[in-house]
Amino acid sequence: MSFFRLLRAAFHGGLLFVLPWGVGALVGIVFDVDEVTETSASFAKWFALFALPLLLFTVVAISVKVGRELRSLAEQGQRGFSAFALAADKHVRVLTGRGISLAAGSLIMVALALSAKWAQLGVVAVAGLGVLYIFSTLATVVSAFSVRAFDDRLRRGRGSIDREMSPTVVDAGDPVEERFLLARVPVPPAFRLHIEEELPDRLSGQTRFAVNRGVNRAKATLSAPLPRTARGVYKLGPAHIWYEDVLGMTRVAVASHACANLRVLPRLRAISWQKEPRSLSRAEGPLSRLSRLATEDHFRTREYVQGDDVRRVHWKQSVNTGRLMVRVPESVPFAPQKVVLVLDTHLPKTWAYGRASLEDALDVAVETWIAIAHAFVRRGEKVELVTAGANGRETLTCRRGEERRWRSIGADAAYQSVLDGRALLGDLATDTSAILVTCGFSDLSGLRGGKASVVLIDTANLLPQAVKREDDRLFRYRYPVGAEDNKIDWKELFGGKPDSARVLRAAATARTDTLALAGLGIDIVMARPKGALVALARP
Numbered sequence: 240m241s242f243f244r245l246l247r248a249a250f251h252g253g254l255l256f257v258l259p260w261g262v263g264a265l266v267g268i269v270f271d272v273d274e275v276t277e278t279s280a281s282f283a284k285w286f287a288l289f290a291l292p293l294l295l296f297t298v299v300a301i302s303v304k305v306g307r308e309l310r311s312l313a314e315q316g317q318r319g320f321s322a323f324a325l326a327a328d329k330h331v332r333v334l335t336g337r338g339i340s341l342a343a344g345s346l347i348m349v350a351l352a353l354s355a356k357w358a359q360l361g362v363v364a365v366a367g368l369g370v371l372y373i374f375s376t377l378a379t380v381v382s383a384f385s386v387r388a389f390d391d392r393l394r395r396g397r398g399s400i401d402r403e404m405s406p407t408v409v410d411a412g413d414p415v416e417e418r419f420l421l422a423r424v425p426v427p428p429a430f431r432l433h434i435e436e437e438l439p440d441r442l443s444g445q446t447r448f449a450v451n452r453g454v455n456r457a458k459a460t461l462s463a464p465l466p467r468t469a470r471g472v473y474k475l476g477p478a479h480i481w482y483e484d485v486l487g488m489t490r491v492a493v494a495s496h497a498c499a500n501l502r503v504l505p506r507l508r509a510i511s512w513q514k515e516p517r518s519l520s521r522a523e524g525p526l527s528r529l530s531r532l533a534t535e536d537h538f539r540t541r542e543y544v545q546g547d548d549v550r551r552v553h554w555k556q557s558v559n560t561g562r563l564m565v566r567v568p569e570s571v572p573f574a575p576q577k578v579v580l581v582l583d584t585h586l587p588k589t590w591a592y593g594r595a596s597l598e599d600a601l602d603v604a605v606e607t608w609i610a611i612a613h614a615f616v617r618r619g620e621k622v623e624l625v626t627a628g629a630n631g632r633e634t635l636t637c638r639r640g641e642e643r644r645w646r647s648i649g650a651d652a653a654y655q656s657v658l659d660g661r662a663l664l665g666d667l668a669t670d671t672s673a674i675l676v677t678c679g680f681s682d683l684s685g686l687r688g689g690k691a692s693v694v695l696i697d698t699a700n701l702l703p704q705a706v707k708r709e710d711d712r713l714f715r716y717r718y719p720v721g722a723e724d725n726k727i728d729w730k731e732l733f734g735g736k737p738d739s740a741r742v743l744r745a746a747a748t749a750r751t752d753t754l755a756l757a758g759l760g761i762d763i764v765m766a767r768p769k770g771a772l773v774a775l776a777r778p
Contacts, residue, residue, distance in 0.1 A: 241321040241325070244328035245327060248324070249331075252331050296376050296379070297376050305323075305326045305330050309323065309326050333379055333489050333490065334375065334489060342371055348361070349364040374484055379491065399422045400434075400496045400497050402476060402478065402498060403417075404499050404500070404501045410503070411470045415464065417463055418461065419478075420459075421450065426482070431482070431483050432449070433447075433483050434446065434448040435479050436475065436479060441467070441469040441473075442473065444465065446463075468501075469503060471650060478497045478498075480493045480497075504647060508609075511772040540556055540565065541564065543557075544565075548565075552564070578621065579664075579671055579672070580612050580615075580622060581625045581663045581673060581675045582605065582624070584626060585655065588656045590680070591656075597678070600698045603773075606649075611674060613642060613645075615637075622636075623636050624636075624637060624648065627658040627663060628651065633648070659681040659682060660675050660681040661686060664686075673692070674691060674694055680749050681749075683753055693753070693762065693763045694763075694764050694765075694766050695754065695765055697765045698750055699747075763777075763778055764776070765777070
């Protein structure tokens with residue numbers, strides 16, 4: 240990686256001052272350039288008088304910035320060849336995509352002018368290279384002082400770049416606004432300050448702002464809504480900050496500042512049974528309860544005692560026994576069950592490249608997990624939440640009024656490859672009922688019947704959406720027509736989709752294997768989102 244960075248820095252450095260001479264020499268070897276040879280000495284002299292001072296200023300400015308970057312990296316504990324390659328790559332890469340296009344076009348004009356002996360093309364080539372040299376030198380020299388002023392002003396507290404999310408904690412799907420607060424940030428003449436960061440994939444977007452010199456002596460607030468707020472915990476930043484000239488040909492890296500945190504909680508849904516479950520035995524289960532009409536309660540009888548309610552007299556038994564007998568209901572006071580709700584976040588390591596395709600399924604699993612817990616707590620049961628965390632198996636006892644705490648744990652839930660569903664269940668007490676909420680990506684073949692009920696997330700309608708987001712990269716624009724961002728990401732086009740398709744096929748197979756557990760006596764319920772509800776149904 241360090242060698243590649245150094246190689247890229249060398250290419251950008253050679254693109255400015257070395258390639259024009261190299262292109263001219265190669266063209267002279269291939270084509271007849273005798274007419275140009277006659278004036279080559281005079282041209283080389285005037286070109287050197289113009290280019291060498293610019294080259295000297297550029298080298299000095301880049302050396303100053305690289306040295307400053309090396310001292311900064313040394314304070315962070317980074318030294319050696321890798322630190323030098325990082326600093327050189329950051330500050331030598333001055334040209335933007337538009338600047339590289341101008342350089343390439345100018346070099347093509349040089350080759351055509353020499354080969355076709357067309358003077359007008361030579362003028363165009365020299366003009367293009369001249370503009371490129373002037374702007375690149377101006378960018379490096381000005382930025383050498385502006386970057387120092389930028390860092391010094393922020394270090395001394397005379398300027399600041401702060402970042403915040405408003406609000407910081409939200410429910411999934413709620414709007415969030417990202418804000419940058421700028422105060423007395425130096426911007427040199429003929430340049431603009433750019434702030435950019437690629438947001439996490441689940442937020443689906445980029446942070447991009449540009450400001451002019453108006454922030455030198457004033458305060459400014461830059462804000463934009465996030466495209467999407469999906470469940471999770473996000474640490475954003477530091478954002479990339481650089482100067483760019485008004486023509487957009489050169490860019491100068493300044494610093495990386497401004498961090499922010501965002502926590503998106505899963506939505507609190509209600510449970511809806513598409514068809515009321517029937518108990519598979521004479522005992523009540525965690526997902527089903529024996530229905531009993533009021534007239535089906537059992538009664539004892541005893542002899543009438545003065546003061547008893549005469550409406551409880553059992554007349555038929557009184558006639559048979561010859562004494563007044565009264566009914567005494569044999570109802571047992573309600574005893575809450577202890578229910579363990581387990582969220583299975585296991586994902587095999589071999590599926591890591593297609594993990595982004597399965598995030599929507601995990602969102603539904605977390606919301607189902609919280610919805611079942613909420614329904615049981617309202618029913619009066621003793622509920623314990625179990626999931627895999629950073630420190631292994633994590634548990635939380637649910638109490639009324641603490642739903643936000645449960646949802647906070649749900650926001651932290653993420654795929655992992657250490658603990659599967661069976662390991663999270665562990666050894667259950669005889670008086671404990673367990674429910675395993677899973678997407679079906681764990682191997683549950685060893686789960687015994689009666690061990691736990693399984694709530695399987697119906698991923699049939701969730702997984703294909705990931706493939707649709709990766710199609711048509713060559714035939715549609717992601718951004719408005721004319722935007723520079725409408726470029727083909729070849730790595731995403733040819734690298735992401737096959738992995739996602741492979742993972743989707745494996746996920747479908749795993750779901751089928753989980754459904755097969757019903758034949759082993761394991762109670763399985765399918766869960767799917769339905770508006771503001773989570774719909775449960777027998778498969």
